[in-house]
Amino acid sequence: MLTNAPKGTKDVLPSQVYKWHYVERAFADICETYGFKEIRTPVFEHTELFSRGVGDTTDIVQKEMYTFQDYAKRSITLKPEGTSPVARAFVEHKAYADVQPAKYYYNTPCFRYEKPQSGRLRAFHQFGIEVFGTNNMIADAEVICLANDFLHGLGITNIELQINSVGCPECRKAHREALRDFLRPKYEELCGTCKDRFERNPLRIMDCKSEICQELVKGAPLMIDFLCDDCKAAFEDVQNNLKHMGVEFVVNPGIVRGLDYYTKTAFEFVTTSIGAQGTVCGGGRYDHLMEELGGPPIPGVGFGLGIERLLLTMEANGIEIPEPETADVFVAVMGDEAKAFGLKLLHQLRQAGVRAEMDAMARNIKGQFKYANRIGAKKTVVIGDNELAEKKVAIKDMATSQQTEVSMDDILKELTK
Ligand code: ATP
Numbered sequence: 228m229l230t231n232a233p234k235g236t237k238d239v240l241p242s243q244v245y246k247w248h249y250v251e252r253a254f255a256d257i258c259e260t261y262g263f264k265e266i267r268t269p270v271f272e273h274t275e276l277f278s279r280g281v282g283d284t285t286d287i288v289q290k291e292m293y294t295f296q297d298y299a300k301r302s303i304t305l306k307p308e309g310t311s312p313v314a315r316a317f318v319e320h321k322a323y324a325d326v327q328p329a330k331y332y333y334n335t336p337c338f339r340y341e342k343p344q345s346g347r348l349r350a351f352h353q354f355g356i357e358v359f360g361t362n363n364m365i366a367d368a369e370v371i372c373l374a375n376d377f378l379h380g381l382g383i384t385n386i387e388l389q390i391n392s393v394g395c396p397e398c399r400k401a402h403r404e405a406l407r408d409f410l411r412p413k414y415e416e417l418c419g420t421c422k423d424r425f426e427r428n429p430l431r432i433m434d435c436k437s438e439i440c441q442e443l444v445k446g447a448p449l450m451i452d453f454l455c456d457d458c459k460a461a462f463e464d465v466q467n468n469l470k471h472m473g474v475e476f477v478v479n480p481g482i483v484r485g486l487d488y489y490t491k492t493a494f495e496f497v498t499t500s501i502g503a504q505g506t507v508c509g510g511g512r513y514d515h516l517m518e519e520l521g522g523p524p525i526p527g528v529g530f531g532l533g534i535e536r537l538l539l540t541m542e543a544n545g546i547e548i549p550e551p552e553t554a555d556v557f558v559a560v561m562g563d564e565a566k567a568f569g570l571k572l573l574h575q576l577r578q579a580g581v582r583a584e585m586d587a588m589a590r591n592i593k594g595q596f597k598y599a600n601r602i603g604a605k606k607t608v609v610i611g612d613n614e615l616a617e618k619k620v621a622i623k624d625m626a627t628s629q630q631t632e633v634s635m636d637d638i639l640k641e642l643t644k
């Protein structure tokens with residue numbers, strides 16, 4: 228059907244878009260306050276960027292990407308996430324030669340072939356930030372603190388910050404072996420995908436959405452107990468930094484995160500108020516991503532935050548976003564001469580930045596007033612033959628119905644004050 232959008236997509240209608248503007252402005256404002264600059268990257272990239280960047284043992288790369296061949300037979304993928312493209316742009320434009328750390332934020336559409344549910348779409352949107360070029364846990368704390376301030380600043384209260392460390396390739400080796408030892412007797416019961424993960428990347432099994440696998444990993448050895456001295460110190464460091472900044476958190480050793488190249492800090496902001504898809508924001512450190520993409524060994528830390536889930540959470544919190552008024556002044560006209568005068572006035576008002584409207588449906592005067600009410604006009608100016616003859620117009624305050632007479636020469640001044 229031509230008039231049905233594809234499954235898992237959602238239109239943002241004009242009657243709802245003010246909510247998007249509101250959170251988009253709030254996000255840009257807080258990012259600028261924290262010294263981040265916006266970056267915009269294309270909607271599609273070479274497929275390889277994501278298979279390398281996100282990691283080919285992840286759900287995203289294994290079964291969620293929108294991948295196609297273009298006419299020159301290149302494999303192209305619609306952005307499933309925001310970090311790899313930003314890392315690619317950072318390397319491509321040699322931004323590592325600029326002052327470090329580099330701090331970016333973005334607002335991007337993302338595409339993943341998933342089973343659509345509330346808070347889970349095929350075309351959705353993410354806010355995100357990335358800090359490149361520093362190993363210092365101040366950066367990790369700053370990234371987490373920004374997300375925390377943003378969410379609380381919007382009035383969201385029932386949300387929990389959970390943090391963990393996923394270690395580094397060195398300490399992960401011992402954990403991986405312990406995890407395999409633990410899961411080996413249960414191997415046959417694992418889902419097909421996890422059987423594959425068992426060899427390639429058993430840590431991913433912890434993040435499997437299958438209930439059977441979730442049950443099987445209960446009591447599994449935790450990464451947090453295998454951290455090397457360096458990773459352990461980093462985890463303490465980030466926690467101390469968060470405490471200094473007054474950010475409340477809990478340690479959840481179960482957090483694994485979606486990307487393969489995450490190292491050390493991993494975190495999620497989780498709410499119980501929007502059902503199963505409760506992770507509004509997820510992020511962490513990825514010290515080997517840039518190398519994996521063929522760039523210099525530059526560390527990074529950041530997060531992705533789902534805008535649709537954010538709006539659902541705000542709604543569940545009963546947060547009302549102020550709806551902007553659509554019109555300041557309605558110019559009601561009767562007769563051709565009045566229309567000519569009205570059009571001129573309409574244009575002058577708009578040039579002065581006043582949200583002015585006039586009828587474009589050939590309504591009679593009663594219909595024009597009705598329309599003015601429907602679009603929420605605060606004032607209506609009435610212009611007819613009498614008014615033109617007497618060089619005076621009446622300005623009606625739509626809320627109080629009070630009328631003020633002004634001379635034609637003063638009308639613009641009166642309406643723009
Ligand atoms: P989940 O475990 O819910 O699948 P994820 O780990 O795949 O999430 P990330 O890759 O970390 O999610 O993406 C960051 C954020 O983007 C998520 O926390 C969520 O708010 C949002 N998000 C992810 N996938 C979707 C989707 N299909 N529809 C809507 N929002 C999404």
Ligand code: MG
Nearest residue numbers: 286287341485
């Ligand atoms: Mg997912």
